[in-house]
Amino acid sequence: MRVIRDMSPNMRPTRDIMGSPLAYCIVLAFTIQLSTVYVFYILYSSHFANRQPQAAYHTETPSKFPTQLPIDLPAVQMTLQSGEPGFSLYADADWATLFPASDGFTDVAVALSPARTSGSAQANETATFLVSMVHQLHCLDVFRVGFATNRTGYAHHVEHCLRYMLQIVLCHADTTLEADEPGLRGGRWTHAAGGVGSVHECRDWRVLREYLDAHPAGPVRV
Template sequence: LQARPIALSVVDTDHYGLYADEEWKSSIPVGGGFLQTSTSDSGEKNFAAMSLYHQLHCLNHLSQAIAFGQNVSGPETHHAGHCLGYLRQMILCHSDITLEPVGWIEDFDGSIVKGATGIGVTHECRDWTQVRASSRITMRAGNGSREGL
């Protein structure tokens, strides 16, 4: 799938906010983004995860930990560590070089510092709605079930 390029202007909105549970849920398709890629000669189904949805899963996992104070110790430490490392590598992979203006902003502690928010800056992106529509078609064809994973 070659997703067409689109422009995205960054906005500060609840739609992408920390507590936008319904938005998070609606961004992951049925089957979690897992697609059946083939069936082996023995009848075993082979699956792959679409990276877009793996990235959203990881971002949601970390968001839940922050928003709701979920414990990421014990077994969850490995998952959180995996997600941080994976997202870092995906950001580096996509290497968005859009310039974001620097200005005076309020820092987390209330002090005024020079920094970049990215708000109002337009980026060139792939059309994720086209990717999602293609994913739905594939999953409707019976390839989106996690059954057998």
């Protein structure tokens, strides 16, 4: 006698799809895709890990706007010092002395196009510019304030200054030699340099500061 077992819908035997050729094809295709993504991730990571910071270099093009402040700065030498105890993280008053009343903005004469003059000869008007040295000092102060206060919402400003100062340092490419000061770090001797005592070839920033104090920018024009 054949016994027929009554099964509920949830107890009925199902087809084992994992043993079918279709299932193997699906698993194989997924594995290949996952491997491809992993390989591209490794290649992408290694490429950007070794990438050097780039700056946009270009040849000079004519412009009605000046690119340099019309001032001659004497060549001077500066022997690097530790500067301690001045200009510490919390020395707000010391850092404030670095900035002129105009925060480094000054008005410079610019040439007008003939279309904006009464004759064929060019006339002059002024435009307001920020002198880069003061911008650089400002960014150093941003690093100081950001570290000392951990100010909320300051990260964007710090990142701007970080990228800005990176390009400025690369632009100047200072070749001054600094003495090696080997030291024990992590249980082994390594090269190190503090830079104190090295002599740098500079331009006299004091002359620039005097100029900015004497030629502050006028009121904002909108």
